[in-house]
Amino acid sequence: MESLADTPWDVIISGTGLAQSLLALALSRSGKNVLHVDRNPYYGGSEAAFSLQEAEEWANRVNSETGDHPFEDASIRLGDGSSETGTQLSASRAYTLSLSPQLIYARSQLLPTLVSSKVHRQLEFQAVGSWWIHRHGDGNDNWLYRVPGSREDIFADDMISVKSKRTLMRFIRHIGPSQPGVDEAGGAGSSLEEDVGDASLTEYLTSKFKVPEELHAPLLSLCLSQASPQQTSAHYAVARIKRHLASLGVYGSGFGSLAVKWGGGSEIAQVGCRALAVGGGVYVLNTGIEALDYPVEHAISDDSRIQLSLTNGESIKTKFVVGSNWDFPTETRLSCDCDKVARSITVVSSALESLFPATAEGGPVPVGAVVTFPGASLGEPDDSPPVYILVHSSETGECPTGQCVLYGSVSRPGSDGQALIDTAVQQLLQSAAGSDVKVLWSLRYTQLGRAESISAQPVSSPERIIRLPPPSLDLAFDDVLIDTVKNAWQTIMGDEANDHEFMTFEDREGAYEE
Amino acid sequence: MSESTSANTAKPSSSVKLVLLGEAAVGKSSLVLRFVNNDFQENKEPTIGAAFLTQKCSLPTRTIKFEIWDTAGQERFASLAPMYYRNAQAALVVYDVTKPSSLTKAKHWVAELQRQASPGIVIALVGNKLDLTNDANEAAGEAQAEGEHESSPAEGDEATEESQEEQDASSGDARKVPTREASAYAEEEGLLFFETSAKTGVNVVDVFTAIANAIPESSLKSGRGAGAGTGQTSLSGGRPAEDSRVNLGERGAATAKEGCAC
Numbered sequence: 147m148e149s150l151a152d153t154p155w156d157v158i159i160s161g162t163g164l165a166q167s168l169l170a171l172a173l174s175r176s177g178k179n180v181l182h183v184d185r186n187p188y189y190g191g192s193e194a195a196f197s198l199q200e201a202e203e204w205a206n207r208v209n210s211e212t213g214d215h216p217f218e219d220a221s222i223r224l225g226d227g228s229s230e231t232g233t234q235l236s237a238s239r240a241y242t243l244s245l246s247p248q249l250i251y252a253r254s255q256l257l258p259t260l261v262s263s264k265v266h267r268q269l270e271f272q273a274v275g276s277w278w279i280h281r282h283g284d285g286n287d288n289w290l291y292r293v294p295g296s297r298e299d300i301f302a303d304d305m306i307s308v309k310s311k312r313t314l315m316r317f318i319r320h321i322g323p324s325q326p327g328v329d330e331a332g333g334a335g336s337s338l339e340e341d342v343g344d345a346s347l348t349e350y351l352t353s354k355f356k357v358p359e360e361l362h363a364p365l366l367s368l369c370l371s372q373a374s375p376q377q378t379s380a381h382y383a384v385a386r387i388k389r390h391l392a393s394l395g396v397y398g399s400g401f402g403s404l405a406v407k408w409g410g411g412s413e414i415a416q417v418g419c420r421a422l423a424v425g426g427g428v429y430v431l432n433t434g435i436e437a438l439d440y441p442v443e444h445a446i447s448d449d450s451r452i453q454l455s456l457t458n459g460e461s462i463k464t465k466f467v468v469g470s471n472w473d474f475p476t477e478t479r480l481s482c483d484c485d486k487v488a489r490s491i492t493v494v495s496s497a498l499e500s501l502f503p504a505t506a507e508g509g510p511v512p513v514g515a516v517v518t519f520p521g522a523s524l525g526e527p528d529d530s531p532p533v534y535i536l537v538h539s540s541e542t543g544e545c546p547t548g549q550c551v552l553y554g555s556v557s558r559p560g561s562d563g564q565a566l567i568d569t570a571v572q573q574l575l576q577s578a579a580g581s582d583v584k585v586l587w588s589l590r591y592t593q594l595g596r597a598e599s600i601s602a603q604p605v606s607s608p609e610r611i612i613r614l615p616p617p618s619l620d621l622a623f624d625d626v627l628i629d630t631v632k633n634a635w636q637t638i639m640g641d642e643a644n645d646h647e648f649m650t651f652e653d654r655e656g657a658y659e660e
Numbered sequence: 661m662s663e664s665t666s667a668n669t670a671k672p673s674s675s676v677k678l679v680l681l682g683e684a685a686v687g688k689s690s691l692v693l694r695f696v697n698n699d700f701q702e703n704k705e706p707t708i709g710a711a712f713l714t715q716k717c718s719l720p721t722r723t724i725k726f727e728i729w730d731t732a733g734q735e736r737f738a739s740l741a742p743m744y745y746r747n748a749q750a751a752l753v754v755y756d757v758t759k760p761s762s763l764t765k766a767k768h769w770v771a772e773l774q775r776q777a778s779p780g781i782v783i784a785l786v787g788n789k790l791d792l793t794n795d796a797n798e799a800a801g802e803a804q805a806e807g808e809h810e811s812s813p814a815e816g817d818e819a820t821e822e823s824q825e826e827q828d829a830s831s832g833d834a835r836k837v838p839t840r841e842a843s844a845y846a847e848e849e850g851l852l853f854f855e856t857s858a859k860t861g862v863n864v865v866d867v868f869t870a871i872a873n874a875i876p877e878s879s880l881k882s883g884r885g886a887g888a889g890t891g892q893t894s895l896s897g898g899r900p901a902e903d904s905r906v907n908l909g910e911r912g913a914a915t916a917k918e919g920c921a922c
Contacts, residue, residue, distance in 0.1 A: 150736075189743055239779055261908050268727070271906035397906045404906055408747050416743045420729070423709035423740050431739040511904040541904055543747070654712060 150428070150460045154451065155179045157638055158462070160435050160469030163191025164246065164411045165614045165627055167418030169468060171263055172635040174418075174425035175651055176642075181464070182419065182427050184473075185434025185457060189416050191470070192216050192593075192617050193246035195409030195544075198238040201491075201589055208591065216472055216484070216616060219560070220591040225493075225584055233495040235586045236546045243491050243544060243589070246411030247536050247553040249274045249403040249514065250623045251389055252396035256414075257404075259628055263649040265417045270407035272542065275400065275505045275512025279364050280519040280573055290501075290517060290577045293364040295402075296394050310358050317355040317365075318391065321384050342380035347371070350380035366532065367518035370621045372487070372557040372597065374521055374529045400506025403622065405514045408543040411623075424654065433458045438467065438478050438611065452610060466638050468604075468612040480605070484616050485597035488563025490590045492552040492571055493545055496583040501537050513541040516621075519570040526566070531557045533570040534621055549586070555621060559592045595619040604634045612637060673716075673723040674880040678871065679744040681773075682754035683765040684733035687788040690858035691754065692730050695868055700859050707732040710740055717872045722880075724872040726750075741769075745777045749879055750784070750871045755842070757787040757855060758834040763842060770849055782874045784852035784867055787842055791857040793835035 156178035159166045166182070167189075173180055186207075188194050192215070196204055205220035212218070225235070250256055250271075260266040277293035294300040297318065300311055342350055347366060351357040357365070362375040369386035371378040393402030406413045423429055439453040451463035471479050501515040515537045521530030536553040538544050544551045552574065554567035567590075575583050595617045605613045612634050618624035636643045680688040689707050693699050696715045711730040716723055729744040731737065745751055753769045755762035766785060773783055790796055839855060846853035852870050856863040 237779065239776075257908055266908045271908060272904050273906060397908070416746065420710065420712070420743055423737075423743070424712055426708045428709070428736065429739045429743075430736075431742075510906060513904055 150181060150430070150456070150462050153179055153181070153428075153462070155181050155462060155464035157181070157466045157468060158183065158435070158454065158464045160184070160467065161191045161473035162186075162189045162415055162419055162431075163470060163617065164193040164415050164418075165470065165617070165630060166191065166468065166473075167415035168259075168627070168631045169418075169634050170422035170427060171265065171418035172631055172649055173638065174263075174421040174427065176425075176639065178638070180422060180427040181430070181462065182422060183430045183433045183435070183456065185432065187432050189419060189431070190245070190409075190412040191415070191473075192595075193244075193411030193415050195242045195244040195246075195412035198235070198241050198243075198587065200238075201241075201243055205589065205591070213476070214472060216470075216594040218486075218592040218594070220589065223588045223590075225586040225588065233582075233584050233586075235493065236549075240546045241493065241544060241551075242409045242412075243493075243551060244410040244412055244553070245593075247405070247538065247551075248410065248621055248623050249405055249516070249536065251403045252393035252401075253389055254623050255625045255628045256623050259649045260414070260417075262651070263421070264651050264653050265421055268417045268420070269413055271397075271404045272407055272513040273398070273401035273505075273510045274403045274405055274514035274516065274536075275502055276515050277364075277367050278501065278515060278517040279367055280517065280523045280570070280577070282523040282525075282573075288523075288573050288577045290574070291364070292503075293367055293518075295368060295390065306361070310361060313355050313357045314361060317351065317357055320355070321388050321391075338381065338384060342384055345380045346376050347378045347380050347383040348375045350384070351375075363518065363520040363532070366520075367516065367534075370516070370534065371532075372534070372555070372619075372621070373531055376529045377531075398506075398509055400504070400509030401512060403514075405538065405542060407513075407541075430456075430458070434473065435467070435469070435475055437475050466610050466612060468614065468634055468638075470614045471616065474611075474613070480613065482594065482616060484594040485557075485619060486559035486592050486594055487555055487557050487597075487619050488559050488567060488590070489593050490552075490554040490564065490567050490571075490588055492554065492588040493586045494550050494552060494571075494575060494579075494583055495548070495586050496550060496575070496579040497539065497548050498537060498550045498578050498583075500578050502539055511541065513539045517570075517574055519566075519573065524566060524569050524573070533566050535567075535570055535574055536621065537574075557597065557619075563592075564590050593619060604630055604637070606637060671718075671721065671723050673725060674875075675725045675727055676750055676872070676875055676880075677727045677729070677748045678750040678752060679729045679741075679748045680731060680752045680754060681741060681745070681766075681769040682733055683756070683759075683762040684735075686733065686754045686756040686759070686762050687858045688733060688752075688754050689730050691752070691786070691788060691856065691864055691867075692728055694858045694861055694864045696728070698861070700861075706734060709737060710744065715868075717868050719869070719872055724875070726868065726872075741772070742776065745773055745781070747778055748781060749778070749875055750782045751777065752784050752786055752867065752871070753851075754786045754788055755837065756789050757837045757842075758789055758792050760836050763787075763837050763845075767845065770851065774849075780876060780879050782852070782871055783849075784854065784871055785842060785846045785849075786853075786867055787837060787839070787855040788858055789834075790855045790862055791859045792833075794833040795835070795839075795855070796857065796860065796862070 157180045159182045162184040170182055202222055205222050208215050208217045208220040277295050278290040279293050281291050282288055294303045300314055348362055351362055366375045368390045369383045371383060434457045436455045436457045451465055453463050455461045471482055502512045517535045519533040521532060522528050533556045538551045540547045540549055552571055556563045556566050597619050632648050682688050690704060692713055696713050709732055713728045716725050731740055731744055751773050753766045755766040843853045854863050854867045
């Protein structure tokens, strides 16, 4: 058998996270010799999905290998499940808990990319239905208010006064057409820049449209901003609200964003890796890059190869090396100027049906809901960041029937952030379920990454060693990732790269023939 | 079961993800080639990495569409397997009836599937290359399926088996793994069991039909790839209301090609 060392590799991809796996997909028909390694024993990197037991192993790894993962301070708590039927934790493998539950807007560039590369049929897409906002009344009453996320919703809403509805409709009309079919994805044009200037979302809504303050938080939740309305720029928010509106109805009525069944980004990552495996790529798990030896002669010719050694002891040669910072040997990593957020995954003993109402007649059954907790509703100052909880029903395949998975996030890392998420989870359960609902299991961790979608281009440093930027901390899939992958693909393909061939493939022989 | 909205066909259709595992050169790809194209190639090149094919299997009450992941058997591709058996509803673990070490490897795969794959996965143990044995012809139409094999004498009756094997060998029979040994193991582990020949086609379709029949209804409804399940959202617009599957391929124009009853 030919050993890894004997092959003249064109590309070594290190790590099987979403970025690397989409690059694997992009290279799957390139004819290049690709070796794809991951020092973890699982696929998916920082977008992996786990059973309960795998999650425990992951938490131990994160805590013991400090600095080797874009995660910190992982801890697991078993809940107070009783032995009553339906209120206890099921077997470990009944769960597929995702480190990347981010929702994908129908207008995201990811979807046409998955379609043109012919891998979308290996994935199951489901609808994220309602947005909710937590409100805290005088006294002790909490409730969840369904955010009117479409024009129809605004008309039907009976909480908003007619006058307020008028301001809201004026705002929506102003930010542009949102009819399905009109491409408004990410459409922050120059006119928008002139229009909003440096204003915050609060200032913009108040001064320009007189949208009453009580509607600021609902609008903020539609853009999934992880800062308070006062600290969210109108420029950022308006582009994202436009995306939300423009995504409605694209793939069916009543929803505009999607979730991927069986573990979100982890599934997409594995589809990418499978495509490269079918294309002849070689996969080795449990093996990372131990050391990089730059070529002896520094002037790089087309055929010169970088020598590197793998953690399994093999020494290999390759033209290109690609990976995220954490997939390179410690001493060759660049310093990471990362943002940090607190995140948690909570399994609860209720289907929380009230959060997943049918959003349109004949539309798909929603499997996901977004619940926003403005800082103030949790007793924090007005300008503190909101807590988001993405709720996934058992239809996502992530937990057994009768349970739900709550993915919490707040842009305040550490124990303060975890305490906020904890309170939010408790309030959610109080508002959306009876008092008998239990937290069965939870995982808390800090995640490192990019809060903004800037400077996301891969860095070639030194030449031919391509470093992917830190993963996005956005709660929705960040299209910048597609550009990142395309950029890396262009670097590797060199003169062979034709833009229109990026991720555009025919079905393979034997697949999907009728 | 949801009723199909298509006028052309009354039978519901479900997708089933199936993965093939087994030692190198036992005939995994050849089994798939026989099933999908009813074809056979002598001296087929080893599979590199993996291959993906689809084939339909029509049952009396439904159509099962197999999404078949054929994996390379060589050890250097061992890291691939978890990607394929994850969320698979069925696995075909193949060994070569003329090579005892391949059954040992098959047992390792079964153990790994039982440890790591979805709890409800349907596993079929398949002894291939039946054409190299004396049973080549008589086995036709006589599936050695679970529960169908003749009752065996006392367990561990190796002597009988071996003397039988010697006889076989003297008559030009290349069989090295007795049917009874493999079927007893399959029964113990709750696996479907078949002996096949990808070369002659014996029992090949039967394996897939048996798997299709063994997939629990519940798994077809909520399992991976279920084309007519609840909780999946359809992008094609032609799906039942309780469905939650969103189909990206048919944005705007329902071509009735993929994922729906067609």
